[in-house]
Amino acid sequence: MIEILYLFLQIFSFLIFFLFPLNxxxxxxxxxxxxxxxxxxxxxxxxxxxxxxxxxxxxxxQINIIFxxxxxxxxxxxxxxxxxxxxxxxxxxxxxxxxxxxxxxLGISLQxxxxxxxxxxxxxxxxxxxxxxxxxxxxxxxxxxxxxxxPHLGPYIWNIFWSINPLRLEYYGRIFYIFIFTITxxxxxxxxxxxxxxxxxxxxxxxxxxxxxxSFLISxxxxxxLFYLFYSFSLIFNFKDETKSKSLLIxxxxxxxxxxxxxxxxxxxxxxxxxxxxxxxFYHKRNxxxxxxxxLMVAIVFISIKLKSYYHGNFSFNEPILNSELLKYLDYKxxxxxxxxxxxxxxxxIIKYPIWMIIxxxxxxxxxxxxxxxxxxxxxxxxxxxxxxxxYFQTTMNIKELMPLTLDRVIFHGSGFFLIFIxxxxxxxxxxxx
Amino acid sequence: xxxxxxxxxxxxxxxxxxxxxxxxxxxxFIVYKNNYTERMIKSSGYCDREGYGFIKYVIQKHKILDNPxxxxxxxxxxxxxxxxxxxxxxxxxxxxxxxxxxNNNLDYFKKQGFLIIDSKNNNCYLLKKT
Numbered sequence: 001m002i003e004i005l006y007l008f009l010q011i012f013s014f015l016i017f018f019l020f021p022l023n024x025x026x027x028x029x030x031x032x033x034x035x036x037x038x039x040x041x042x043x044x045x046x047x048x049x050x051x052x053x054x055x056x057x058x059x060x061x062q063i064n065i066i067f068x069x070x071x072x073x074x075x076x077x078x079x080x081x082x083x084x085x086x087x088x089x090x091x092x093x094x095x096x097x098x099x100x101x102x103x104x105x106l107g108i109s110l111q112x113x114x115x116x117x118x119x120x121x122x123x124x125x126x127x128x129x130x131x132x133x134x135x136x137x138x139x140x141x142x143x144x145x146x147x148x149x150x151p152h153l154g155p156y157i158w159n160i161f162w163s164i165n166p167l168r169l170e171y172y173g174r175i176f177y178i179f180i181f182t183i184t185x186x187x188x189x190x191x192x193x194x195x196x197x198x199x200x201x202x203x204x205x206x207x208x209x210x211x212x213x214x215s216f217l218i219s220x221x222x223x224x225x226l227f228y229l230f231y232s233f234s235l236i237f238n239f240k241d242e243t244k245s246k247s248l249l250i251x252x253x254x255x256x257x258x259x260x261x262x263x264x265x266x267x268x269x270x271x272x273x274x275x276x277x278x279x280x281x282f283y284h285k286r287n288x289x290x291x292x293x294x295x296l297m298v299a300i301v302f303i304s305i306k307l308k309s310y311y312h313g314n315f316s317f318n319e320p321i322l323n324s325e326l327l328k329y330l331d332y333k334x335x336x337x338x339x340x341x342x343x344x345x346x347x348x349x350i351i352k353y354p355i356w357m358i359i360x361x362x363x364x365x366x367x368x369x370x371x372x373x374x375x376x377x378x379x380x381x382x383x384x385x386x387x388x389x390x391x392y393f394q395t396t397m398n399i400k401e402l403m404p405l406t407l408d409r410v411i412f413h414g415s416g417f418f419l420i421f422i423x424x425x426x427x428x429x430x431x432x433x434x
Numbered sequence: 435x436x437x438x439x440x441x442x443x444x445x446x447x448x449x450x451x452x453x454x455x456x457x458x459x460x461x462x463f464i465v466y467k468n469n470y471t472e473r474m475i476k477s478s479g480y481c482d483r484e485g486y487g488f489i490k491y492v493i494q495k496h497k498i499l500d501n502p503x504x505x506x507x508x509x510x511x512x513x514x515x516x517x518x519x520x521x522x523x524x525x526x527x528x529x530x531x532x533x534x535x536x537n538n539n540l541d542y543f544k545k546q547g548f549l550i551i552d553s554k555n556n557n558c559y560l561l562k563k564t
Binding site: 001003004007096099100103104106107108110111113114115116117118119120123124127128131132135137141144145169170199202206210 | 444445448449452453455456457458460461462464465466469470473474476477478512513514516517519520521522
């Protein structure tokens with residue numbers, strides 16, 4: 001029973017901890033938007049904390065003492081200002097929606113409590129990093145562990161929430177993946193128009209949850225973290241589009257949500273390139289901002305690569321990006337056969353994560369209706385799918401063995417980018433029918 | 435009044451449906467009835483599958499002071515030694531734990547000069563290099 005009690009406390013600590021530092025009043029004023037939900041606040045604050053956690057991961061620090069202190073201060077602050085926090089919920093339906101959110105969070109968290117086993121990559125790669133920090137190891141000591149060149153931010157945050165729990169059971173740390181997954185779904189669903197009935201909104205939220213949730217991905221994998229960061233980027237971009245805000249905070253949050261990917265998974269570096277292209281094409285016309293953004297991104301990624309090389313001796317991927325085997329594709333038979341195999345596996349992955357069927361359906365319908373091709377979703381879709389082809393064309397490994405194990409997860413990451421688009425498209429359709 | 439009750443009733447039924455879908459009550463029961471180790475053994479096996487239970491048992495019983503190598507002869511399961519890996523301990527251990535081992539696997543280690551220190555179910559062993 002004590003385990004269940006601590007699970008509730010862990011979730012409570014998430015709900016309180018990530019209410020700060022950005023709050024509703026500040027964000028509404030800064031973004032000039034009155035529709036910022038509590039889930040958006042969690043999304044923004046988690047980005048900021050992830051960046052802080054990234055910085056603390058390089059130094060030896062007793063983070064749990066700081067965490068306990070902050071939790072106590074924040075809880076007292078929320079109790080003292082409870083009236084202000086109740087205003088986060090405009091009406092009864094908002095409160096019900098939050099209750100639904102908490103039950104979903106609890107329900108999914110209990111799934112890892114009842115079966116805490118880690119998946120293959122979870123135990124063979126990521127757990128070692130989390131465990132290193134849990135045993136007071138440093139960033140430097142990661143180099144003695146398996147796959148040292150893999151990024152460490154996910155396992156570091158996993159370690160923080162693992163070590164703050166008095167029972168010190170590993171799975172408590174992984175609840176943060178569930179937290180970011182749930183706030184992503186609810187933040188997106190909350191964008192459904194208030195003119196749509198509450199029950200329909202509940203139903204759509206549940207459908208999204210069912211279509212996107214995969215219990216395998218909470219067994220120590222980093223996929224939900226990347227999914228969340230893709231969503232964050234598109235959410236912030238959406239605020240920019242809707243409010244026409246030129247706030248630098250928006251640029252800063254966009255910057256962080258893409259930069260953090262570098263420290264989550266190796267693919268992150270390529271995702272940064274894609275999101276930077278999206279930023280440079282679709283951010284407003286102030287070229288000085290675009291140019292500064294790109295230059296700063298290149299500089300910070302370069303520094304990060306140097307930092308990794310400094311601590312771990314070198315910066316590498318699973319295999320070199322350019323290799324002599326690429327020349328084999330000059331034979332068109334090999335090229336088309338590989339193309340066919342990758343396409344087949346992409347179709348399988350789309351069936352596995354049916355949210356992609358909805359994405360493709362809505363993108364096609366919009367293209368037919370509006371006949372406007374140049375928008376961020378279409379461009380992202382093309383570059384993203386193009387990247388997947390490049391990855392599997394480039395590898396020297398046997399793709400027939402590699403793809404069934406990895407491609408579905410790579411496909412999954414990108415779906416986060418389209419959640420806002422799905423919800424906005426649904427809004428258009430449902431309101432038109434009403 | 436009746437409409438309000440109906441609205442809340444729908445919401446409560448919906449929540450119950452979602453909780454049932456997420457196996458909420460079943461999972462509470464499982465967590466309540468079995469402690470962490472029991473749940474881990476249920477999903478990762480004792481001497482079968484990943485052999486979590488046996489690894490935990492020998493490390494505790496024999497007070498092994500370094501990080502022994504773990505070899506699982508069924509390669510469809512991930513190597514679970516990570517759960518017990520201690521960054522402060524030496525990794526060049528004299529001990530080796532073998533899981534899902536068959537007689538020929540065991541013979542191989544015997545020929546290499548390993549002694550059986552502990553075993554269970556005739557398929558998982560703690561061996562020590564002499």
